[in-house]
Amino acid sequence: MDRITAEPVTALVSSPFFHSSAMDGYAVRFDATFGASETTPVQLRIPGDAVYINTGEPIPDGFNAVIMIEDVNVVTSSLEDKAIEIIKAAAPYQHIRVIGEDIVATELILPENHKIRAIDIGAALAGGHTQIKVRKRPSVAIIPTGSEIVTPGVPLTKGKIIDSNSAMLQGLINASGASAICYPIVKDDLSEIKAAVSEAVRVHDLVLIIAGSSAGSRDYTSTVIKDLGQCILHGVNIKPGRPLILGTIGRCAVAGVPGYPVSAYITIDLFIKPLIQKWLGLSAQAVETIPAVIGRTISSAIGQEEFVRVKVGKVGNRFVATPLGRGAGVMMSLVRADAMLVIPAMSEGVGAASEVNLSLMRPKGDILNTIVCIGSHDNTLDVLYNFLKRKYPQYSLSSAHVGSMGGIIAIKKHEAHIAGTHLLDEQTGLYNIPFIEKYLPDEKVILVNLVYREQGFIVRPGNPKHISTIDDLTREDIVFINRQPGTGTRLLTDKCLRERGIPGQKIRGYDTIEYTHMAVASAVASGRADTGMGILTAAIALGLDFIPVAKERYDFVLTQDSYALPMVEALFDIIRTDTAFRQTTLQMGGYDISDMGKVMYSN
């Protein structure tokens, strides 16, 4: 399976190999049946002139037609003498499966350069083959380098990075039809890297050296390749993936693959996979593209072709794309990606609402079955996604965190099926409804509660900086971490500051923003900030302490059209009836689920 034919496969024998009956009935000689009719039936003696035959059995020598059992009347003249009576002449070879009906000897079964499927194996066997020549899988060595890199499973210490690239590259290479093995990690030492590469190039067709391909003081890859062979290319005009090196050492192809995981992935996809396919005699698989509308402006530096990972969903009758994190180190942007948007080198980017062509990274069918959730972040979204996939494996939930206002605008622009929102209207004291009435006046919408949750200041365990009130944020020794404008959490922070008359600019870190509660909690946990506003659940998740500020309502808003989609119905089935989902939500801490699934508003 999945190997590539190295030469044409032609049939050694015909299939079937003999004339056989296609029916249960009697084998006869067709010329003995001439003249049979209702008025002049013909009798054929058994076994001289007619022989019973099962479907699939060989036609006895001398016989050349089969009469179906239904068309035969068996007559018995004596105990030994039996005959069949027929009332219709048989045509030559009627109801006979003839030799070569499927495959005639010498016929082409499979051409060269053909990827072998299960059915091809069946046909090759039926054509008399027990072995066929296939292309050798190119042999690929993966050599991870870097003194900071440790094997997965080794306890992490500061400065150490888990070698996740080797296994990822091995998976990519194997999936492309080659066979990859991973070498042990080599530290940043010219002679050690040289020794490993020298050994690898002797026995492999291709050697991939991970990291050290930039121009830094400890980047030895290009030196190693130049010393042992030829460097063909150093640096390509793409982002991520610029510091790629391609070269040869003897008869072996060598590549210096950038160490950032997204760069590594993209360079393998663009440069290494086609090489392997060429070796195998495979054509490059055309990637399916779809037209889509980009939800947000994506700017890109002129002069580099940029590969932006995006999430895609079908909202109404168009595909809508949302860009994911663009850093070369953000592996999760690849895990979450549905498609790649390629921004040409000479472009400054794409504007919001412009039409683009996306290269799909998932089957289109999966994308059609994905609920697009854009809006406020809450930890239950991941849990909900997981429970949806558990009960309805065909559906998926894709969430992007742009804040509550961003979510409502996404619903307005038909860029999302559903939005999470927790916007408090200070005048009325109501959550979400006044905003829906203001921003979505022309939409038929429905508002459904997910949870009530606690917001407050997340602090390190034991509250070492003794933060107790909002006034503490202005202290010289306190670094704050904020959320982006347009989020309900940012509005809450600003409301608290306003009530105390504190201008944001008096707070250190007020302009430093993160996009999720977990990122705020992580900033506090890592010491990057002393505190930030976030939900209790995030504090609990990372073992942090929490100073409560407000209890708030987190709802889903969606159009009635989206609400009627089967995949959205499945989502609300989880929300309303899945007790395990409710239990998991409660176990995370910080949630009140008394109104979970309740319709709070509809028009």
Add this chain to the structure above:
Amino acid sequence: MDRITAEPVTALVSSPFFHSSAMDGYAVRFDATFGASETTPVQLRIPGDAVYINTGEPIPDGFNAVIMIEDVNVVTSSLEDKAIEIIKAAAPYQHIRVIGEDIVATELILPENHKIRAIDIGAALAGGHTQIKVRKRPSVAIIPTGSEIVTPGVPLTKGKIIDSNSAMLQGLINASGASAICYPIVKDDLSEIKAAVSEAVRVHDLVLIIAGSSAGSRDYTSTVIKDLGQCILHGVNIKPGRPLILGTIGRCAVAGVPGYPVSAYITIDLFIKPLIQKWLGLSAQAVETIPAVIGRTISSAIGQEEFVRVKVGKVGNRFVATPLGRGAGVMMSLVRADAMLVIPAMSEGVGAASEVNLSLMRPKGDILNTIVCIGSHDNTLDVLYNFLKRKYPQYSLSSAHVGSMGGIIAIKKHEAHIAGTHLLDEQTGLYNIPFIEKYLPDEKVILVNLVYREQGFIVRPGNPKHISTIDDLTREDIVFINRQPGTGTRLLTDKCLRERGIPGQKIRGYDTIEYTHMAVASAVASGRADTGMGILTAAIALGLDFIPVAKERYDFVLTQDSYALPMVEALFDIIRTDTAFRQTTLQMGGYDISDMGKVMYSN
């Protein structure tokens, strides 16, 4: 790779695990940089206030910003005392890759029921996992049954059939995510089949019993299932695939799979694959469908849902489908198929030129790169297909054999890119051109020669029936095999008969037709017929003798539009410049290639 997560994978550690520099430069304390400007530069002592740092290195404790090397001026006041001078204040955490930038501990990396890709392995490792729980591959046993079945490689004798089903089913099952093993062949014996099944159900999740699922006298499968467990279903309303059995024995699922290979393939696809996917927590992959026009009428019996294999190509701006052999035993119809046409149970079929929806069996990109060749059959077509795929793996050649006239009509109706034709105009003595002028008056076409070839009577070695002239065909002891109307070969036969004043009805087998030269040769080789008109090459291929009748010209006709397609250019590149293709053609025997690739006509 390709395993399915059995539980959500959440990050055990954040990635990155420490704050690190995103640039080569100096780590500083951001509050020590306040006030720096062109006019009031700030100096920071090394190493107390500033520490050199490479990209990726951890930020030393107490530091919280990085200044790029480009923005720093190193000043040396004494041999020991070094400092950096900066002219711009640093923002908190500038140029620092923060903890959790990629993955925050506790974050969801992969949901349950997710098929694991290379990038997912990388992300799970980066999130601190070295093992993740995946679903067990369902264990499937395949038990081939039938006294006539032999293991591949065993020399064939009359009545024996190669077991090609077991390996095909194993491939299909493994590709669907389960793990299949093949049992030895069991002969048609109730107790032996029962013993094998009893053993298999104890250790597997699913047992597939191949063949014996009909209602014939030696069909034991349903008896075995009923005796050992429960039969849930026997017979489904589909064609091919009707005699499917589904049941359970203890906790094991059992299926009786029909023995005809196409029936086996279709029942696995429709009934077994979804079961395995359900066990794995996978959603059924939506099959891509395309709208296409059917070239020929396909009639279908009312009452059964029929699965017709078709070839598909894109001619002009629409997809055109040509039905393949419909017998349940014709495995090559699956090998060659591009798509499946499902004819509903209550339909009598589809008319020529009607629009249908096809379920693709190959990637759409492959279909777009396939040259559709409809017309006269010649043995060089297979060879040409193979040489095309050898030099241009991205292109494919799909040929359907409907005779020369059928080919010209297919060009007229824009149902093919190219047609093979060898039609002699008796009045002018010219090949093909008069027919093009008559049937394609409005098309810009080009006619290119492929070969000259010899037509004649194919007879068994040594010519045992002493056939020498066309008059011998009327003999009582001679059975003829004909080609279908509309073929150049049929026209040649009829011309010969007319010249001798012989009516077709005086010839036994005149109405029995085959669709290719090889099928005619195979009919002669197998004794089904004594002779038939065909090309010398087919006689040579099967080691038969040959009585020459005429030398004829075999050309390709195509529109100028098709001629300009890159894939068609590639085909003519092979025809015109590939010496290995020419050599192989000559080696087959019976060909004159002196005009190969020459333009014989264009308008």
